[in-house]
Amino acid sequence: MNDRRLVLRVATGSGLALVLPRTSGAQVRARDARPQEGDRFVVAAGDSKGTVVRLPDLQTGSPPLSVLPRDPSGTIRDGSRLNQILMVRLDETRMSAATRTRSAQGVLAYSAVCTHTGCDGLSWAAETLRFRCPCHESEFDAADGARVVGGPAPRRLPALPLKIVDDYVVAAATFSARAGVIQP
Numbered sequence: 001m002n003d004r005r006l007v008l009r010v011a012t013g014s015g016l017a018l019v020l021p022r023t024s025g026a027q028v029r030a031r032d033a034r035p036q037e038g039d040r041f042v043v044a045a046g047d048s049k050g051t052v053v054r055l056p057d058l059q060t061g062s063p064p065l066s067v068l069p070r071d072p073s074g075t076i077r078d079g080s081r082l083n084q085i086l087m088v089r090l091d092e093t094r095m096s097a098a099t100r101t102r103s104a105q106g107v108l109a110y111s112a113v114c115t116h117t118g119c120d121g122l123s124w125a126a127e128t129l130r131f132r133c134p135c136h137e138s139e140f141d142a143a144d145g146a147r148v149v150g151g152p153a154p155r156r157l158p159a160l161p162l163k164i165v166d167d168y169v170v171a172a173a174t175f176s177a178r179a180g181v182i183q184p
């Protein structure tokens with residue numbers, strides 16, 4: 001058996017074999033790990049799923065893009081729902097000063113998992129630049145570090161600082177806080 005593949009003989013005696021990709025321990029760890037500095041991002045769903053995100057893919061005024069981090073070796077970090085990220089490009093003049101320091105040419109990234117009880121599927125209000133949770137209606141101000149501006153969420157959505165490298169959107173650090181729900 002070679003190192004990259006796992007071959008399972010079918011126990012029917014037919015002689016057919018199933019060839020499955022083998023996932024190394026390192027790959028499993030990379031898939032489960034939170035985004036790290038140097039990660040790029042891929043589109044998480046839809047026709048462009050798997051496409052690596054470049055700056056021109058994000059237009060000011062367009063709805064957020066659902067993305068997943070991808071480590072420098074090409075492993076997509078899809079092993080945890082806590083790695084779901086919302087990426088949006090805003091007019092920098094509308095951002096708070098602290099938010100602007102985390103953005104890259106107006107692009108911002110936040111955890112897509114609500115800090116209340118962990119729902120995802122947040123919607124977007126373009127007029128107010130707010131994410132809205134479908135479960136209990138918490139709202140988060142994207143232009144001000146995703147601080148809570150309504151609903152029961154106890155804390156803001158963690159932010160992921162960004163930079164632009166060769167036109168690619170790249171993580172400049174890890175999440176600003178733990179993603180998801182923090183139990184008291």
Ligand code: FES
Pocket residue numbers: 114115116117118119133134135136137138151152153
């Ligand atoms: S899970 Fe988001 S507001 Fe309750």
